[in-house]
Amino acid sequence: MKNERAIGLFIVIAGFIILLGKLGVFGFIGRNFWPLLLLLPGIALYALFYARVSPSWSLMPAGILTVYGVLFSITNIWGAGLMRNLWPVLLLGIAAGLLGYGMVERRRPEYIYPAALIIGAVSIVLLAFTLLQTGIIYVLAVLLIIGGFWLLVGRGRAGRSKGW
Template structure:
């Protein structure tokens, strides 16, 4: 063998040994545990880049939006603890809403129904996030609002002008 080939073989063997030692020390396990949300985030960002550089159709925006939001959510939970998921689970709906909304914005035959669906999912996600952030107090608030609305409908509605029945005299 020539000295050039010996050098290449030596570098390869030393690199293989280094990989084995780092693996035994747990470096790759740590990186796998800490950086796995990038497996979702990076493809989502790549799909966005592919669309905005005109290399892919608008249909890639649905998985791009979902993967990007989920990658950010899981990265946040992976960094600060999975107990956050108790309050952040509505973001899973928000990911779907973002993907659908992006697609409805950039698809050539615009569909109002898709935009409406995306907005409804997004609003539902925000409302659920508010309720989960408030905890059980939100259920008391919701119950009180429903009781007040029911009482208003039963007692206060239609008292001003005339004494019509609820059904308008049917």
């Protein structure tokens, strides 16, 4: 009697899995949520380290996987064409991993901080160059204009009231 129920339950579950597969549910999940395969292990490695279960070197893959998971989630939502401009973030993931390791390791190797800072700085400079080639240059121009007006108008009044 128990075997018949177990077999019946197995058949019902198999039927649901087949039905969901034919309706495209698994394809939808795979297409839209695959970056979680990178993001969740990265977050889990951080959690394991701070729970004092894993060693400090686990922060290197944790930083890399977390940054890559966020990057690929962004490109998955707004289009893979963003990788044309966001590719320097791949270097930033390596820098984040090295920096995380360097911050908590007691016996800090002398090359960790310089390597993390150099890779991070190169990544940010390259990201700035790629973003300045897009429409963000207009945002930068508007911010400069607003800042200039603020210095001319807003700050001038405050300076006069103090007797400058």
